[in-house]
Amino acid sequence: DAVVEVLADGAVVASVVSTAQVQTLGGITFNYRFEAIPAGTYSVRVRASGFEEQTRTGVTIRSGQETSNVNFVLSPLHVFISGLSMVSAPFDYTTGVPDIGPLLDDDDNPATPLRMATWDPAAGRYLFYPDPAARTFALGRGYWLKLARSVALTREGVGAAPNVPFALPLKAGWNLIGHPFPFSVDWFQVQVRVGPQTMTLAEALSSGILNNALFTYAFGAYRMVFQLDPFAGYWVRAFRDCELVIPPNPIRQGASRKAPWGEPEWTLTLQAEVGGRSDSITVGMHSAASGGFDPLWDQAAPPPAPEEGFLRLSIPHPEWGPYADAYRTDIRRSVPAGATWAFLLETDASREEVILRWENVRQVPGEWELTLVDEGTGARIPLRSQPSYRILTGTGGARRSLRLVAAPRTRQRLTIRDFQVLPLRGGGWQVEYDLPQRGQVTLTLRGLNGRLWRQEALGKQDPGRKRLVWQGRDAQGRPLPAGVYLLELEVETEEHYRARAVRPVPLPR
Incomplete structure (x- = not known):
């Protein structure tokens, strides 16, 4: 009622x-x-x-009149969507509903256990329903929930005290948290308490107490967010035991959701996809960054989701002492020599093709040459000329080491050296040239009036001296009329530099 x-x-x-x-x-x-x-x-x-x-x-x-059509359609407290998601509840059910399973029944079969999990920060592992920690919703705790169909929640629990900040203990390591209030809160308004000292979030981040972002999960991938929303779950990485103090203040409309300490000079995101799952890492440069851990920019990579079928990209940094972890974002100091990021691709997808993409490569300043190196095969992939790279996994998945190299581009002049066209006995011509760099080579024959007689793509060629024979025929293999022609040689490197050389070729009668 x-x-x-x-x-x-x-x-x-x-x-x-x-x-x-x-x-x-x-x-x-x-x-x-x-x-x-x-x-x-x-x-x-x-x-x-x-x-x-x-x-x-x-x-x-109005006096003496019946007023009607004041109708309402009531919406449930929340609808948990089908599939895998990170969730929480702005209510505590530990006393009134010690087993949340019947309320979230997604298949009309009470015998089917609820697919729900939470995280034990002390042990660094998942706890699954019906473990007491994963059996019902507790205020401030986050959960993974996998449903066969969407389920409406229509029973309230005990809410957080109104108008009172909510203190949420964090352990050093990863913490799976929930939002305790029924309204959104700006992440940057949260405070952090260490012992008797309470500080702003920015102060805690600068001091290396917390990592600088929240991570939630949607549509098969983690994403970074900067606000706490009701019924959502979040990963938070703490580098020491502390407390989050969440204010009972709804977020202001139009408030900035971006980090207040500025953006790197440039970033590049590598995204991996396989079997409907995806993950990404971001690298970049900033003049104020260091060669080690930077609390305002570097972000650790959250643990994989608790289900079969995982995909993870990470940048391991075991050398970072108390901040040692696998990282999702790694910003380096902008130096003339450039930088190299070693990263890992891990998946349990068996005999499938993992696709690596770098769609925002055009945002990186042109002075940087970007190369992906596959340590397993030795392949070197120029990111500016190739849009993706594919890795075929083996039985049981893959664990592949890769490197991303950002090096200053060389701006030396590209020239084709010693281009010669020499007549051969019995007819035909020998074409010789020196390539300074690897590139795509094209040979074109034109008349003096510009008419195109023949064009041949010779494919990618490595640097060095090259020779080929041309029999003096057009594109259809017919002998050319006598006269003077222009033979044009063009090379385009993987960095899109071009060079061209032209020689006259007389064909006698």
């Missing part, structure tokens, strides 16, 4: 409980009714346990 209230200037002037039975009177169908309400303009509010409160304003009541 729902409580329906009539309000004037915020004060309740009448209330009634709606009935499950629908009635009809004077041609009007209803399940709640008020009588003897004085004429005027009111608000009507409806409240029901397990559903969102709703209010309709500007309801006008």
